[in-house]
Amino acid sequence: MKMKRNLAKSKANKHTKKNKVYATFSSWRYLFVSLTIALVGLLLISRLAYLQVIDPEYLTNEADKRSLRVTQSLAHRGNIEDRYGEELAISVPAYAIWVDPKTVKAAYAFTRDEWLANVQVDPKTGKEKHNKQYFYESKKWPALAEVLDIDMQTLAEVIQKPNSRFAYLRRQVNEPIVDYVKKLNLAGISNQRESHRFYPTGEINANILGLTDLDSRGIEGIEKTYNSYLQGKNGKKSVRKDRLGNVIDNIEVLEVKKAAGNLQLSIDQRIQAVAYSQLKRAVKINDATSGSIVVLDVNTGEIYAMANYPSFNPNDRSQYQPYKLRNRAITDTFEPGSTVKPLVVSSALIYGKTDVDEVIDTSPGWMHVGGRRVRDGHNLGKIDLAMILKKSSNIGISKLALRLQPQQLLQTFSDFGFGNDTGIALIGESMGRLPLRHRWSDFELATMSFGYGITTTTLQLAKAYAILGSGGIEYPTSILKSATPAIGERVIPRNIALEVVDMMEGVSQRGGTAPKAKVEGYRIAGKTGTSRKAEAGGYGDDYVSVFAGLAPISKPRFAIVVMINEPQGDRYYAGDVAAPVFSAVMKSALLLSDVRPDDENERYTLLESY
Template sequence: MKRNSNRKKRAQQAQPRKVYHSFSPWRFWFVSITVAVIAMLLITRLAYIQIIEPDYLTNEADKRSLRVTKSVTHRGNISDRNGEELAISVPAYAIWVDPKAVKKAYAFTDEEWQASGVESKRTGKIRYSKKKFFESKKWPALAEVLDIKFEKLVQIVKKPKARFVYLKRQVNVPIVDYIKQLKLAGIANQLESHRYYPTGEINANIIGLTDLDAQGIEGIEKSYNRFLQGQTGKKRVRKDRLGNVIDDIEVLTKKKAAGNLQLSIDQRIQAVAYSQLKRAIKIHKATSGSVVVLDVHTGEIYAMANYPSFNPNDRSQYQPYKLRNRAITDTFEPGSTVKPFVIASALIYKKTDIDEVIDTSPGWMYLGGRRVRDGRNLGKINLAMILKKSSNIGVSKLALRLKPGQLQQTFADFGLGNDTGIGLIGESVGRLPLRHRWSDFELATMSFGYGITATTLQIAKAYAILGSGGKSYPITILKTPNPIEGEQVIPRNIALQVVHMMEGVSQQGGTARKAKVQGYRIAGKTGTSRKAEAGGYGDDYIAIFAGLAPASDPRFSIVVMINEPQGDRYYAGDVAAPVFSAVMQSALLLSHVRPDDEQTRYTLLDQLNDAQ
């Protein structure tokens, strides 16, 4: 055995050995060139990035980390003169969907979306195939809570390239929390602002409303939109991958706080004015109406009520005609409410005196072939009786003594034919014809309110001028701590004399006994005018009552206008005067104005305490 093993060893040693070379030139050069090329490419790329396009990586990083954030400014509040909120902004949310994210989450192609609904020939309704999306109960639940049809939701989600579509806006917090619990892909929310009006329909015509983007579109909301809106702040920040802000880069838009408005409106008086106006319109089956309460010494509006109205918190009620602020937009022929101005004009231009007696017999007269008449023959009456009995003959005779330009100038001094300066969008200036030649009949009819037009606010301002002793104050809807001094437009003694004459209107034998206010002397005038129509005047009327109280030292001017009262009782003394009485009493009591009648003072104070 040992001999055989030795033989094998000698045989193996006799065979030639294979030689392996450790170095290969072509491999070396291949590897070297490859490494060099890669190095050159890296160096070239590095040089390209750092020298030719040094901002490339910075821009790429900025795309992934820089964001613009908004600092939302909520719209300013609107309150009355006592601080009661009339319009406030509350947090709300908008629910939106990313259709692309929805399709990605459910792995649907555009073709599958297009084929997901088939119209049924029998019912005409869409029949959906039972795919994963439609089998989920969460999407019908989303449609139900947002009060939209499931078919409409599907159509929104099926939009091929959309990345942002609103589902519903102005959504409250409980609904948002419910939607979050559904955990639906592609559904998100964003914070926005919702406008809420605590007083509802009472102030809708003057406050107005905003759209879904919190932009004022009517009323004060529109007139003072820029002041109430403020300015949303924007800044560029850097965020990490978790969305946390790690650096503030720059301010793009500086945040500007929204302003708050305090109106001159007294909500207590406003509520009474609205309820009394609404009640009268319902009782007399009228079409519309308005009431204005004006402080004669400051020009501040304490109430401006209109009917019809609507609740701005329920947009389903919205109709443009219901939102119109009729006190400043609707014009009408003021009728006999202008007679005090004619008497004032005759006194100013010395065409009469305070004690003159005018013969109105036989109760009618012809001017240019046309007749002017009173309801009955009033005989010989003085100036105060002309107002008390509302004599067309008496006031026409005074107007005919005046030159047309003189009467026009007096009307203009009382603010007719011009804006009141309130500054609200939509105000009408009325119509005061200015021409050199007038017929006697035209001049006579203008003296009892025909041929000219005015708004409820204009009449209220004109009576406020009488009540303030002939001073005209700028009309304002905003509370003014320091009222502007008024401009004297007619002599003080004449204004006070006319106010004293108007006291007889609510007394025994006057045209508006229902305008009386317990404990206070009032001065006022009725106006019942026919409405003009094509070819003349129709059978519809406008009932107006304008007045001041207390007559001893006027504080408020109130005008009530009711449009087209129906039935036999359409006269202003029956329709508008009771509204004036209720509103004026509330305004005087709530403003702590001392009664003229001391005997009823304590009774009225008790009523005031009960009302509060």
């Protein structure tokens, strides 16, 4: 019975399996999948159609963003040379080390606090140390800071600038430093090429050349005055680079490179070096505050030397102080004192108020003018015009000035260049001061005749003496070497200029005020000037010592003016302070320029012809 029941159950199960039906297709699922695939395909085809037909430049632009770059072709700043081609300012290759903070942070993922937490100060040496247990390249960052001469805290602050992609770490570094930084192989640290301004003559020419900033733009002196000429213009072009930064194609020139111009000065560096060394020595020996000197070619108006002290070395920016950079020869004004007496004599001769043979009585060595006293050092008695200059007589020159109308004397001073710019076209030049007033007292006119009440610069005074030396012709003053002969303009009669120059020879002879100005083998004409410095309410106890002169007398070539400001001690007279500088510099200038010693007969022949 049991077997029959099992057999019947088995047959029933078989029958049930045969009658069971399985679903093999779903129309709505099929439709959804089909529509999705069709929609994706349609979107892809639409996008392709858009990119190919409506906006075909999109992919090109995207590719250009990743590969097109603009590169610069640097135009190095032009050189500055002296009249014989010796380099005074040159541009040399240099580099800037910079950092991409975002790249650094991505590579090392540290915070500023974490960085500073690993900086320690050695209590013995006071130097910063970096914790060697910091991240695996910890030794490299202190090495970078040390070679770039920056402390670790500053380096951390630069790197932690938010959202920054560029910051300078150090500029104007040389190639060995760049090679060292490359070997450190620090992520985000790069370099770029730039230019460094170098001054081979250092402090000797610093006051006239000026200097440039880190971007090679002139900020002082000749560098600033002629910046656009010296700087040139960088070139720009569009290039295509590969992912490694290599240029694979030059696309387009965006800006054409314009080469910088070279500048040739009228300066003779040999004479300039002598002038600077002698001036520096005089300022230090006499414990003066400053000084300046100008050497001017009387026949061309070219400046062969212009030196100032104090100065500084422009190659060492740590020495930079504004007062050291000032070109005092053109910026600082002073009352010229007795150096204007030859000009007063010229004015009296021009307006017919005297003649070359007149003798003037200066007894008893003093006189009252407008209720005030004018005096000489001692009673000189009856003296001629040459003796007035030789002994620097205030009485004699005042008597000549009082014969002139104030406007006549002022006009003469103006003709000699006082109260006007010299035409040198350097930034910062002062024009000095000629007083303009409707009424003049006799005392004011008398004191103006020996250099009080007016102001001038060292260069202006040198130009005035150059006019005398050239026979009364004013030539354009220039710091640049001229390729063509200078064309001058006559301002006083030639015979008067020659006569006054001849009178000035006695100043350096025995009994004159400046025998220390003599130059062996040459006859020199000059004049001392020792004036008190003005201060609030009158004149103080400080002096300005000036010597101005020409040589050689037979055929003047150079005019030199030396100004020493506030010499200390008992030796403050120009004959002791400024005259020796004139002698040394004039001797060097004449010898280096191959100027022959004077021929007495030639000089007298020139005088007789007028």
